[in-house]
Amino acid sequence: MKEVKLFLGPQHPGMHGNYSVHMYVDGDIIKKAYPLPGMLHRGFEKLMERRLWMGNIALIPRICVVEPDINEMVYAMGIEKLGNIEVPERAHWIRMIILELARIAIHLMSFGGIGGPTGLYTASYWSIADRDLILDIFEKITGARVYHMYIVAGGVRKDLPEGIEEEIIGLLDYLEKRLPEYEELILKNPIIHARLKDNILLPEEVVWELGVTGIGMRSAVDKEYDIRKVKPYARYDQVEFDVPFGPYSDAYTRVSYKPIEIRQSIRIIRQSLEKMPKEGPVRVKISTGSALRWTVPAGMVYPVIESARGEYGYLMVSDGSEMPYRIAVRGASYPQGLLGVEKYLPGHRIDDASLWMDTMGVCAPEIDR
Amino acid sequence: MTVDKSVFSPIRAWKYLIEKPVTIPKKLVFDTPREASDNYRGFHINDWTTCVGCGICAEICPTNAINMIEIDSLEQSTGNKPERPAIDYGRCSFCALCVDICTSDSLSMSKEYIHLSKDADTFYFLPESDGIHQIDFDKGYDRDEVSELLDLERYEIDETPIEGRNESFIEIIRGYSKEMAIAEASRCVECGVCTATCPANMNIPEYIRSVWTENLEEGVDYLYKTNPLSNVCGRVCTHTCETACVIGNRGTPVAIRWLKRYIVDNTPKEDFERVVLSNVSEKINGKVGIIGGGPAGLSCAYYLRTMGYEVDIYEERALLGGAVRYGVPEYRLPEESVKEDIEMIRKMCVNFITNTKVGRDISFEEIRNTHDAIFSGSGNWIPKKLKVINVDHKDIRFATKFLEESRDYSRDMGRMPEFEDDIIVIGGGDVSFDVARSLARLQKIKNGKINIKFIARKPIEFLAADQEEVVEGKEEGLELRLNRSPVEILVDENNKVYGVKVAKCTSKLSENGKAKTTCSEETEEIYAKEVFMSVGSDPDFEYFSKEMMENLEMDKNKIIVEENGQVKGYPWLFAGGDIVRGPDIITAVADGHKAAIGIDEYLYNREKI
Ligand SMILES: Cc1cc2nc3c(=O)[nH]c(=O)nc-3n(C[C@H](O)[C@H](O)[C@H](O)COP(=O)(O)OP(=O)(O)OC[C@H]3O[C@@H](n4cnc5c(N)ncnc54)[C@H](O)[C@@H]3O)c2cc1C
Ligand code: SF4
Ligand code: SF4
Numbered sequence: 001m002k003e004v005k006l007f008l009g010p011q012h013p014g015m016h017g018n019y020s021v022h023m024y025v026d027g028d029i030i031k032k033a034y035p036l037p038g039m040l041h042r043g044f045e046k047l048m049e050r051r052l053w054m055g056n057i058a059l060i061p062r063i064c065v066v067e068p069d070i071n072e073m074v075y076a077m078g079i080e081k082l083g084n085i086e087v088p089e090r091a092h093w094i095r096m097i098i099l100e101l102a103r104i105a106i107h108l109m110s111f112g113g114i115g116g117p118t119g120l121y122t123a124s125y126w127s128i129a130d131r132d133l134i135l136d137i138f139e140k141i142t143g144a145r146v147y148h149m150y151i152v153a154g155g156v157r158k159d160l161p162e163g164i165e166e167e168i169i170g171l172l173d174y175l176e177k178r179l180p181e182y183e184e185l186i187l188k189n190p191i192i193h194a195r196l197k198d199n200i201l202l203p204e205e206v207v208w209e210l211g212v213t214g215i216g217m218r219s220a221v222d223k224e225y226d227i228r229k230v231k232p233y234a235r236y237d238q239v240e241f242d243v244p245f246g247p248y249s250d251a252y253t254r255v256s257y258k259p260i261e262i263r264q265s266i267r268i269i270r271q272s273l274e275k276m277p278k279e280g281p282v283r284v285k286i287s288t289g290s291a292l293r294w295t296v297p298a299g300m301v302y303p304v305i306e307s308a309r310g311e312y313g314y315l316m317v318s319d320g321s322e323m324p325y326r327i328a329v330r331g332a333s334y335p336q337g338l339l340g341v342e343k344y345l346p347g348h349r350i351d352d353a354s355l356w357m358d359t360m361g362v363c364a365p366e367i368d369r
Numbered sequence: 370m371t372v373d374k375s376v377f378s379p380i381r382a383w384k385y386l387i388e389k390p391v392t393i394p395k396k397l398v399f400d401t402p403r404e405a406s407d408n409y410r411g412f413h414i415n416d417w418t419t420c421v422g423c424g425i426c427a428e429i430c431p432t433n434a435i436n437m438i439e440i441d442s443l444e445q446s447t448g449n450k451p452e453r454p455a456i457d458y459g460r461c462s463f464c465a466l467c468v469d470i471c472t473s474d475s476l477s478m479s480k481e482y483i484h485l486s487k488d489a490d491t492f493y494f495l496p497e498s499d500g501i502h503q504i505d506f507d508k509g510y511d512r513d514e515v516s517e518l519l520d521l522e523r524y525e526i527d528e529t530p531i532e533g534r535n536e537s538f539i540e541i542i543r544g545y546s547k548e549m550a551i552a553e554a555s556r557c558v559e560c561g562v563c564t565a566t567c568p569a570n571m572n573i574p575e576y577i578r579s580v581w582t583e584n585l586e587e588g589v590d591y592l593y594k595t596n597p598l599s600n601v602c603g604r605v606c607t608h609t610c611e612t613a614c615v616i617g618n619r620g621t622p623v624a625i626r627w628l629k630r631y632i633v634d635n636t637p638k639e640d641f642e643r644v645v646l647s648n649v650s651e652k653i654n655g656k657v658g659i660i661g662g663g664p665a666g667l668s669c670a671y672y673l674r675t676m677g678y679e680v681d682i683y684e685e686r687a688l689l690g691g692a693v694r695y696g697v698p699e700y701r702l703p704e705e706s707v708k709e710d711i712e713m714i715r716k717m718c719v720n721f722i723t724n725t726k727v728g729r730d731i732s733f734e735e736i737r738n739t740h741d742a743i744f745s746g747s748g749n750w751i752p753k754k755l756k757v758i759n760v761d762h763k764d765i766r767f768a769t770k771f772l773e774e775s776r777d778y779s780r781d782m783g784r785m786p787e788f789e790d791d792i793i794v795i796g797g798g799d800v801s802f803d804v805a806r807s808l809a810r811l812q813k814i815k816n817g818k819i820n821i822k823f824i825a826r827k828p829i830e831f832l833a834a835d836q837e838e839v840v841e842g843k844e845e846g847l848e849l850r851l852n853r854s855p856v857e858i859l860v861d862e863n864n865k866v867y868g869v870k871v872a873k874c875t876s877k878l879s880e881n882g883k884a885k886t887t888c889s890e891e892t893e894e895i896y897a898k899e900v901f902m903s904v905g906s907d908p909d910f911e912y913f914s915k916e917m918m919e920n921l922e923m924d925k926n927k928i929i930v931e932e933n934g935q936v937k938g939y940p941w942l943f944a945g946g947d948i949v950r951g952p953d954i955i956t957a958v959a960d961g962h963k964a965a966i967g968i969d970e971y972l973y974n975r976e977k978i
Contacts, residue, residue, distance in 0.1 A: 289555025
C-alpha cells in the first residue's frame with residue numbers, strides 16, 4: 001500500500017472557510033485525516049477581553065462569516081442575563097426577523113453550495129444571487145450587508161426603517177415561489193441522488209459521542225432538539241413552526257432539511273411581522289454613562305441559541321468592569337468540524353471530503369476562535 | 370424526493386435560456402455602481418466646522434483605526450482642540466461606533482464604498498465634509514437617539530427645597546449620593562478638553578475617573594496636584610471647564626464641579642489628610658513672605674511648602690481665605706468648607722500672621738528684609754463707584770463691607786448687620802446677587818418678608834452673573850428691574866437717600882458676540898429706603914512705597930507680571946490673583962501655583978550665583 005498526502009484547503013472551493021484537512025489517501029479512499037485549524041485564528045476570545053462591551057460588537061460577527069448575527073444575539077443575551085436587563089418587546093421581534101433572515105441566507109448558501117462539490121454550479125449561482133436579496137434587506141435595516149452589528153445588548157441598534165416590512169414580505173413571497181425550483185434542480189437531480197444518498201452517514205452513537213447538534217442531530221436521533229423549541233429565547237415561544245427530524249441521517253437527508261427549515265423560517269418571519277408591536281422602544285441602555293464606561297455586573301452565564309448548524313453559545317464571565325473577563329465560544333461546528341473530521345472522515349472517498357464538510361455543517365472560524 | 374424520471378425534464382431547463390441571468394456583468398458593476406442604502410455604513414464624512422477634535426471617535430474605535438492629527442490651520446479654543454480624526458481603512462471595520470458616540474454630531478458615514486489601489490498606504494484618509502475622495506457622496510449611516518452612545522443628561526444633585534430656602538444661610542446644594550456621583554462620573558469620556566480650559570489645568574478626567582472607580586484617595590491626590598482649595602472650588606468655582614465639556618455640545622456638560630466636591634466630601638478625613646500631608650517637604654533654607662491670605666496667597670503657600678520653603682502669610686483680617694471667607698455667602702459656601710481647606714494648609718506648617726495689615730501693622734520693607742522673596746495677593750477691596758449723581762452720599766452701602774458683616778453674622782462672629790426693610794441693589798454680576806440674596810435672607814429672618822429691587826442695565830440673557838444666580842434669586846423673592854441704568858441717587862431735602870433714578874435701556878447682540886446696550890433719555894424713579902451698590906472693586910496698594918508705585922508697570926489697576934508671576938523690575942517680588950488678572954478663585958489658585966514655581970526657580974538660581 002502506498003499512502004499519498006493530499007491537502008484539502010485552505011485554498012479550495014470545496015473547503016468552508018480558511019481551514020484545511022491533511023488527508024492520507026490510498027487509491028481514492030481517505031485513510032487518515034488531520035484537521036488543521038489556525039489559518040484564520042485571530043484570537044477572537046482573547047481580543048474580546050481587551051475590548052469594551054460595546055466595542056466587541058465589531059468583532060464578534062466575524063466568528064461565523066456566513067451567519068454572523070448569531071454571535072450578536074448570544075452576546076447580547078449574555079449581557080442581558082448578567083445585567084438583568086429587560087429587552088423592549090418590539091426589539092425581541094425585530095431580533096427574530098433578523099435571525100431568521102440570516103438562517104435563510106445561510107441555508108440558501110449551503111443548499112446551493114452543494115453545487116460546488118457535485119459539479120452542479122447552477123445551484124451555487126442561484127443561491128448566492130438569492131442570498132444577495134436578503135443582504136439587500138440587511139443593508140437597509142442595519143447599514144451593512146454581511147457584518148450587521150445590529151443586535152446589541154438591550155435591544156437593537158436602530159429601529160426598522162420605514163416600509164421595510166413590505167419589502168421583507170415581498171422577498172418571502174419570492175423565495176417561496178423559488179424554492180420548488182431549487183428542489184427541482186437539486187433534490188430531484190440524479191447526480192445529487194447518486195452522490196448523497198446513503199453516503200456520509202451520521203449514526204446516532206456518533207451524535208452522542210461528539211456532541212453534534214442541529215440538523216445533524218435531529219436527522220439522526222429522531223428528536224425535535226432545537227433550542228428555539230426546547231429553550232425558547234426572544235419570542236420563539238409565541239410563534240408556530242415545525243422542526244424536521246428523523247431517524248436516518250445520510251448526506252441527502254441533511255441537505256433536504258434545508259428547504260424545509262427555510263420554509264419554517266419564512267413562517268416565523270411572517271408571524272413576527274404580524275405579531276410585533278408596531279411601535280415602541282427598541283433598546284434600553286445597559287448601564288449609565290457613555291459607552292466607554294458601560295459595565296456589566298460580575299457573574300458567569302452560558303446563553304445558547306439555535307444556529308443553522310446547531311447549538312451556539314458563549315460562556316461569558318464578567319468581573320463587573322467595562323470589558324468582559326472571559327468569553328468562550330461554543331461554535332456549533334466544533335464537534336463534527338474538528339473531532340469528527342479526524343475520526344469519521346477516514347473511510348470516505350476523496351471526492352466526498354468536500355461533501356462531508358458541507359453536509360455536516362462546518363463553519364471554520366467558529367472552530368478557530 | 371425521488372429523481373425526476375420524466376423524459377421531458379431536460380426541456381424544462383430551456384426556459385432559463387430566456388430568463389434574466391442572476392449574475393451582473395462586470396462592466397455594469399463599474400459603469401453604474403449600485404447605490405448604497407440610506408443607512409449604509411460606507412466611508413466617513415466629517416464636518417470640520419462642528420468637529421471639536423475631542424478624539425472620542427478614536428477612543429471608542431474597536432480596531433484602533435482612528436488617529437487624531439494635529440491641523441496647523443486650526444486654532445485651540447474653548448472646548449475645541451486643533452485636531453481632526455484620520456482613518457486607516459486597512460483597520461476600520463465600518464462599525465460606526467465612532468458615529469454613534471461623536472460628541473459634536475460632526476461625524477457620519479456616506480454611501481461611498483469604492484477605493485481601489487495597489488498601494489496599501491493610500492488607505493489612510495482624513496475625511497472632511499465631502500468625504501474621503503472629495504466627491505460629495507450622500508450621507509449614509511448617522512446616529513439617532515436609539516444608537517446614541519453618550520449619556521446626555523446630567524444626574525440630578527440633591528438640593529434644599531426652594532420653599533424656605535431664603536430663611537437661612539444653609540447651603541443650597543446638598544451633594545451627590547454615591548450612586549448618583551458614579552452615574553454622573555460615568556458620563557465623562559475623558560477627552561481632556563476641559564483641562565485645557567481650566568485656568569489651573571486641573572486633572573479633571575483623572576479625578577472624575579477616580580469617582581467612577583470609587584478610588585477617592587487617588588482623586589484627592591489628583592485634586593491637590595493643581596488645587597489646594599478643592600473644597601472651596603468644588604462648591605463655588607466658576608467652572609469654565611463645564612462650558613468647554615464636550616458632552617455639553619449635544620447635552621448637559623458633566624457636573625465637573627460637583628464631582629470635585631463629591632471627592633472632598635466623601636473621602637474619610639484621615640485618608641484625606643494623609644494624602645495631602647504626604648506632599649510636605651522637609652524645610653529648606655529659604656523663606657517667603659506672602660501678603661494676603663486669599664486663594665492666591667494660600668495656593669502659593671501650599672506649593673512653596675511642598676518644595677520645602679518656610680512661609681509666612683500676613684493677613685489683614687482675622688481669618689484667612691480672602692474674598693472666599695469674607696465675600697461668598699454661606700448658602701453657597703459654608704464656613705466649614707473653607708475652614709477645612711485652610712486647616713490643611715496650616716497643618717503643612719505655614720505661619721498664619723493674622724490681624725496684620727501690611728503697610729499699617731508691619732511695613733513692606735520689613736517683610737522684604739526678613740524674607741528671600743515676596744508674593745503679593747492682596748486682592749481688590751476698595752469698592753468701585755458708578756458715575757452717577759450723589760454717588761458719594763454717605764449712606765450708600767457697598768458690597769465688600771456688607772458681605773463681610775453678613776458673613777461674620779452667619780458664622781456667629783458678629784451681630785446682624787443693619788439694613789432697611791425696603792432696599793435697592795445696583796449690580797449685574799455675581800457679587801451683586803450675593804449681596805441681594807444675602808439681604809433677602811436677612812430681611813426674611815428679621816422681618817419675615819422681602820423687599821428688594823434689583824437694578825441692572827442688561828436683560829437676563831446678557832447679565833454678567835451666572836444664569837443660576839438669576840433664577841435662584843428670583844425664586845428667593847428678588848424683584849428684578851432690568852434694562853435700567855442708574856443716573857442719579859435720589860436724595861431728599863433732609864439729605865436722606867430715597868431711591869434711584871434710572872434711564873431705560875435696550876440691549877442687543879453685536880457683531881463681536883457681545884451685548885451692546887443703549888440707554889434712552891426716558892427716565893424713571895425707583896424708590897427705596899436704602900441703596901446698595903455692587904459694581905466691582907479696586908486694589909489697595911498703599912503698602913508699596915511711593916517709589917515702587919512709580920516704577921511698577923500697570924495696566925489700568927492691575928500689576929503686569931511675567932508668565933511665572935514675577936513683577937517686572939523686581940525679581941524678588943511675585944504677584945497673582947485679583948491684583949494681576951482675576952476674576953475668580955481658580956485663576957488666583959493657578960497664579961499662586963505658578964508663582965511658587967517661579968519663586969523656587971528664582972531662589973534656586975540666586976543660590977547658585
Ligand atoms: C462676593 C464675592 C463672591 C465671589 N464669588 C466667587 C465665586 O463664586 N467663585 C469664584 O471663583 N470667585 C468668586 N469671587 C472672586 C474670588 O473670590 C476672587 O477672585 C479671589 O478670592 C481672588 O483671590 P486673591 O487671593 O487674589 O484675593 P482675595 O481673595 O481678595 O484675598 C486677598 C487677601 O489679602 C488680604 N489683604 C489685602 N490687603 C492686605 C494688606 N495690606 N495686608 C495684609 N493682607 C491684606 C485681604 O484681607 C484678603 O484676605 C467672588 C468674589 C467676591 C467678592
Ligand atoms: S468624536 Fe466627533 S467631535 Fe470628537 S474628534 Fe471624533 S469626529 Fe470630531
Ligand atoms: S468632563 Fe467633559 S470635557 Fe472633561 S474629560 Fe470629561 S467629557 Fe471631556
